[in-house]
Amino acid sequence: MNNLPVDQLCELFLQTINQYSALEKSTHTYDVEPKIYLAEIHTIAAIRAHENINITDLAKLQGTSRSAASQAVSRLVKKGFIEKRVSPDTDNEVILSLTEKGEKVSDLHDKQHILLREKLTAILNKYPPETVDILSSLAIDVQKMWKELS
Amino acid sequence: MNNLPVDQLCELFLQTINQYSALEKSTHTYDVEPKIYLAEIHTIAAIRAHENINITDLAKLQGTSRSAASQAVSRLVKKGFIEKRVSPDTDNEVILSLTEKGEKVSDLHDKQHILLREKLTAILNKYPPETVDILSSLAIDVQKMWKELS
Numbered sequence: 001m002n003n004l005p006v007d008q009l010c011e012l013f014l015q016t017i018n019q020y021s022a023l024e025k026s027t028h029t030y031d032v033e034p035k036i037y038l039a040e041i042h043t044i045a046a047i048r049a050h051e052n053i054n055i056t057d058l059a060k061l062q063g064t065s066r067s068a069a070s071q072a073v074s075r076l077v078k079k080g081f082i083e084k085r086v087s088p089d090t091d092n093e094v095i096l097s098l099t100e101k102g103e104k105v106s107d108l109h110d111k112q113h114i115l116l117r118e119k120l121t122a123i124l125n126k127y128p129p130e131t132v133d134i135l136s137s138l139a140i141d142v143q144k145m146w147k148e149l150s
Numbered sequence: 151m152n153n154l155p156v157d158q159l160c161e162l163f164l165q166t167i168n169q170y171s172a173l174e175k176s177t178h179t180y181d182v183e184p185k186i187y188l189a190e191i192h193t194i195a196a197i198r199a200h201e202n203i204n205i206t207d208l209a210k211l212q213g214t215s216r217s218a219a220s221q222a223v224s225r226l227v228k229k230g231f232i233e234k235r236v237s238p239d240t241d242n243e244v245i246l247s248l249t250e251k252g253e254k255v256s257d258l259h260d261k262q263h264i265l266l267r268e269k270l271t272a273i274l275n276k277y278p279p280e281t282v283d284i285l286s287s288l289a290i291d292v293q294k295m296w297k298e299l300s
């Protein structure tokens with residue numbers, strides 16, 4: 001393989017990630033107070049999808065550091081979207097769940113998610129059927145490469 | 151296509167992007183003062199690869215807002231890695247270039263880039279040869295989808 005396509009792919013990859021990061025920092029137009037960022041909605045959605053998750057597992061799931069996840073959780077507790085509870089199983093573990101307000105935001109996000117999934121599915125359907133598997137496997141390979149670097 | 155693989159792909163995509171963002175916020179171990187972040191090195195590398203680029207085009211290339219690019223440039227000018235000059239063609243345009251210190255960091259980054267490109271090429275070689283084209287085209291489709299949303 002010649003170097004050029006890989007370099008161009010890297011440049012395109014950086015560009016796409018930066019665009020996504022800009023999106024994550026934008027506030028959502030949902031009719032809730034206080035204003036909420038897309039990145040925060042994804043944390044709320046992750047907690048709904050993985051009931052009673054703890055902060056360590058949330059960090060792993062989201063691919064962030066434990067301290068970043070912990071800060072995000074504290075902010076969302078303060079904003080009233082999630083709550084920390086003591087695990088019913090072990091009394092020294094904190095688990096996370098949504099408040100009523102968190103559930104409401106999550107419902108709004110789910111509706112939008114369905115729309116996005118349709119758009120994304122339409123895009124993916126233009127490509128060979130093995131594309132989803134290739135992308136998944138590639139993401140795992142790249143994550144492994146990063147881990148070896150750091 | 152059933153919904154599950156797309157949802158899993160989205161979760162994996164978010165996880166990969168977050169891991170990458172954490173990397174970008176880490177400081178580099180290059181022997182330069184002041185300390186420099188990976189995201190800053192990518193801006194320096196982009197300026198070297200696109201000589202005499204202006205801030206508007208740099209923002210487009212990196213997929214960030216003009217104001218984010220402008221802030222990043224000011225920080226790097228202050229740190230002594232890049233300099234702003236008046237374009238030799240039009241006297242109301244500011245163009246960007248590297249200082250000697252910026253060139254030095256860029257050389258170090260290039261060496262590391264060659265290593266990374268080798269690793270990435272080895273990964274990509276495990277996949278069908280059309281994968282690079284599929285990824286490039288998919289990135290452009292997804293960027294277009296985001297543009298329509300915002």
